[in-house]
Amino acid sequence: MTTATATSTRIYNFSAGPAVLPEPVLKQAQEDIWNIQNSGVGVMEHSHRGKVFDAVMQETEANCRKLGNISDDYAVLFLQGGATMQFAMIPMNYSGQGRTVDFLHTGTWTKKAIGEAKLFGNTHLAFDGTDCQFDHVPASGEINYSDNPAYVHYCSNNTIAGTEYSSVPDAPAPLVVDTSSHMFSRPIDVDKHALIFAGAQKNLGPAGCTLVIIRKDFIEQANPDMPMMLNYKKQMEKGSMLNTPPTFPIYIIGEVFKWLLDLGGLDAVHKLNQEKAKFIYDAIDNIPFYSAVAQVESRSLMNITFRTPNEDLDKKFIAEALDQGFSGLKGHRSVGGLRASVYNAFPKAGCEALAAFMADFATKNG
Numbered sequence: 427m428t429t430a431t432a433t434s435t436r437i438y439n440f441s442a443g444p445a446v447l448p449e450p451v452l453k454q455a456q457e458d459i460w461n462i463q464n465s466g467v468g469v470m471e472h473s474h475r476g477k478v479f480d481a482v483m484q485e486t487e488a489n490c491r492k493l494g495n496i497s498d499d500y501a502v503l504f505l506q507g508g509a510t511m512q513f514a515m516i517p518m519n520y521s522g523q524g525r526t527v528d529f530l531h532t533g534t535w536t537k538k539a540i541g542e543a544k545l546f547g548n549t550h551l552a553f554d555g556t557d558c559q560f561d562h563v564p565a566s567g568e569i570n571y572s573d574n575p576a577y578v579h580y581c582s583n584n585t586i587a588g589t590e591y592s593s594v595p596d597a598p599a600p601l602v603v604d605t606s607s608h609m610f611s612r613p614i615d616v617d618k619h620a621l622i623f624a625g626a627q628k629n630l631g632p633a634g635c636t637l638v639i640i641r642k643d644f645i646e647q648a649n650p651d652m653p654m655m656l657n658y659k660k661q662m663e664k665g666s667m668l669n670t671p672p673t674f675p676i677y678i679i680g681e682v683f684k685w686l687l688d689l690g691g692l693d694a695v696h697k698l699n700q701e702k703a704k705f706i707y708d709a710i711d712n713i714p715f716y717s718a719v720a721q722v723e724s725r726s727l728m729n730i731t732f733r734t735p736n737e738d739l740d741k742k743f744i745a746e747a748l749d750q751g752f753s754g755l756k757g758h759r760s761v762g763g764l765r766a767s768v769y770n771a772f773p774k775a776g777c778e779a780l781a782a783f784m785a786d787f788a789t790k791n792g
């Protein structure tokens with residue numbers, strides 16, 4: 427029985443990723459998989475060099491630029507290898523020759539990036555959140571940069587810890603950001619960054635594509651001796667088509683961009699995301715049965731982490747929630763607890779319904 431559903435066949439999916447996609451996008455895709463733009467051929471069956479896919483690619487890039495207010499100073503690339511490939515591709519291109527890369531270490535995803543960067547050069551933790559269990563992102567007074575870093579890497583939304591920066595950190599070097607789990611969930615200050623990357627499978631589309639927005643003058647500073655797939659300049663010159671690109675993920679990302687523009691763009695989406703998250707944070711704050719994981723000023727609008735009084739109750743919560751039509755509420759295996767991921771496409775009614783379930787569960791188990 428799915429008492430919390432918007433339709434009889436789809437339940438509220440709080441998965442951290444791959445994650446919920448907008449229903450209008452899925453409906454359009456159902457048609458286009460069969461026959462896109464009356465071409466008599468489905469979107470996945472078109473040559474990436476043909477007119478139909480070329481138009482999809484052009485429109486997707488143009489709408490990305492429109493949404494993020496991205497100038498021609500930046501290249502917009504659609505790459506493969508996930509966000510994890512960027513953890514290696516960036517230091518391969520920009521560290522080495524005795525240079526140091528500075529990291530603001532805020533959890534699992536910066537740990538992985540640090541591990542990859544160590545393969546290519548020196549690293550320095552300008553902030554290390556380990557001792558506070560990554561319960562917040564750094565205030566400016568907590569950051570100590572090294573002398574002359576090659577670049578600074580941070581993760582603007584920490585999917586597992588449930589923390590998010592509310593503003594872009596000041597940095598003494600080109601700033602690189604992993605925005606995988608909140609890309610286009612709110613306005614983004616592109617001009618403060620040299621490179622922005624996001625795996626698609628949370629807020630942008632299906633797994634299999636990584637959006638990279640990179641300043642063209644930063645591309646010029648990259649190591650030219652890279653294999654072509656790892657060479658930002660070659661990827662830019664060939665419009666992300668050095669080889670067959672992930673055509674279907676790019677098509678879906680394009681449809682998601684149109685949906686975001688129809689919603690009113692990033693200011694409107696941000697407002698909606700604030701309203702959505704408030705239902706759940708209010709339940710956490712107002713019901714003493716629950717405790718928050720992230721510090722208030724660092725709370726993520728996308729990944730809401732919390733706990734019941736003990737692990738047994740966490741398990742019971744997850745099981746009973748699933749019975750009621752709420753899936754994906756288990757915290758990441760490395761930290762336990764509970765996590766509600768409420769990306770752009772997650773419906774507001776689902777947040778309200780979860781808050782009501784939380785109140786009911788606390789009454790019965792408190």
Ligand SMILES: Cc1ncc(COP(=O)(O)O)c(C=O)c1O
Nearest residue numbers: 508509510535585604606607625
């Ligand atoms: C913030 C962040 N960065 C990187 C990754 C890794 O992404 P991918 O699986 O696309 O390599 C994830 C995945 O959950 C993530 O949440």
